Amino acid sequence: MTAPSLVLGTAGHIDHGKSSLVRALTGTDPDRLAEEKERGITIELGFAQLELPSGRTMGVVDVPGHEKFVRQMVAGATGIDVVLLVVAADDGVMPQTREHLAIIDLLGIPKGVVALTKADLADPDWIELVIEDVRTLLRDTSIDGAPIVPVSSKTGAGLPELLAAIDSVADEAVSRQASLTMRLPVDRVFTIAGAGTVVTGTLWSGSVERDAQVEIYPSGVRGRVRSVQMHGAQAEKAVAGSRVALNLAGVERDEIDRGDIVAEPGSLTVTDRFDAHIAYLASEEKPFESGTRVHVHHGTREVLGRVLFMDVPALPPGGKGVAQVRLEEPLAPRYGDRFIIRSYSPMWTIGGGVVLDALPPRRTTLKPYERELLEALIAHDLSSAAIGLLSSRALPMTSAQIALALGVPRAGVADDLNKAALERLKVGNETYFVTEEAQQHLLGGIERELLAFHAANPNATGIAALALRDRVDRRLEPKVFDALLALATTRAIAALAEGQVRHPRAASTALAEEEAARVALVPLLRSQGLAPGTVAELATAVGIDAGVVRKALTKLVAEGTVVRIGPELHFDADVVSTARDRIVAYLKEHGEILARDARDITGSSRKYIVPLLEYFDSQGITKRDGDSRTLGRLG
Known part of the structure; x- marks a missing residue:
């Protein structure tokens, strides 16, 4: 059979x-x-x-x-x-x-x-x-x-x-999409003694086999398929359209429920809203008002939500239109999925629809390119939809990400993207596509946010790349933002140095002040030997703001000129090296050393020698044993 x-x-x-x-x-x-x-x-x-x-x-x-x-x-x-x-x-x-x-x-x-x-x-x-x-x-x-x-x-x-x-x-009948990633809406969950959690459902797409890694949506819990059954019989593999039972390892009974979706990890988008093409039943007597609270049935899950129509206040009975469905609990839909709408109370079926965009921006008034995207999705014009999705998201995306968002195989959009008049960003071995308008907007955002940062922080020499990304668009992957920053530097919009980003035309005063602090701190710390001042004392000594001094010290530590023992304790690196050599020589001769011995041979005081010895312990130079220390593995 x-x-x-x-x-x-x-x-x-x-x-x-x-x-x-x-x-x-x-x-x-x-x-x-x-x-x-x-x-x-x-x-x-x-x-x-x-x-x-x-x-x-x-x-x-x-x-x-x-x-x-x-x-x-x-x-x-x-x-x-x-x-x-x-x-x-x-x-x-x-x-x-x-x-x-x-x-x-x-x-x-x-x-x-x-x-x-x-x-x-x-x-x-x-x-x-x-x-x-x-x-x-x-x-x-x-x-x-x-x-x-x-x-x-x-x-x-x-x-x-x-x-x-x-x-x-x-x-x-046409069988379901075996070429798409695996997706199983769960209609039953139970446990079997000695086996653990079991789920059943109809495999909507793809295939599933023993030992496959899976993710539970919308929770994000991950697990492994321990075994596959079809109608009570063990199977090595189940294909789209099959009624299956999966025994899941690594997933507790209380971590999955009816209505969840078991799918390939990272293959679905969890969302609290989606754009859809809505059909309102002709048998209804009243118009379907925008903003109406309804029950939304998708797969085996039912959630409450509101239907907000685009450009129209209501649909007449028998009418169709585009709307954004705002959900009170998350779903993990895919383009082309069908869903049912039932009235809030009393409950009866009033309509349904097709998912178009699973993660759109929150809006009900459409921009021209957003309308073109939805029209292309309704018409199943994947070529236009792929370009429209890039315009709507206004972010760099790979062909695989676009295919995932559209719920189609990558091959269905890759050729069209390669032929289209789009900008391309190389990120490692991947190519990201972005519209020229979106790329210019992102580069402009980098410049605007850098100038705004410098205006608000005149003493700062730069901002961390991740902090800048959050100011520009936190949806950007860090590696993609790094590629945009590299492009921004070639266009003299940004400058990168020591993990920070600054605008080339800004921060010159702050940079000069920081360099002045750096130049002054090196001889000062060398002269202070094993009794250096705190950050505040160093700032007073060089006559520069403590915040600037702290940044200069961080850079000196990074280049190896200064050794940081604690937040307020910084030593000249050569001074620390000399103290280390004296302590190691003493240990080789005497076998062990007390804090007072280290103080005497280095000419320091207990205030400074104790944290210095603890630093040597952490570096493996010395090894503490009660009140004494012996030579460490790196001594």
């Missing part, structure tokens, strides 16, 4: 016989919970495996039909490739039939079959009327024209025809 690469999901009104039909088709009872057995309804997602006449196998998700459990229905439907819409022949179309079909349509499930169950309870004329009602209901939906097959789970009538119809539709 080959592993399934497609998932069949049921949908339909409560008590229309979905679970009974799955049991008749697969031999598996999808009602897992005792409460489900007692109440006769499916509450959580039930799973089974279906073998079709052609030999193809499909994972089967039996989702609940009760209106109170539409949340679980959405969770199951997001992983479905082919839907089996169940309508009871004796009841016909019912409220949850309509809501489930709306969800199927909003999620863009492209293939389906309708099972007209309980056909043994209705006469042929009535069945024909119900079939016509269903055809009308399906019109203009994603499964318009789906085959309709009357069946009876009780007598078995119609089951062979239903299997043949599912087989035919499955043959036309």
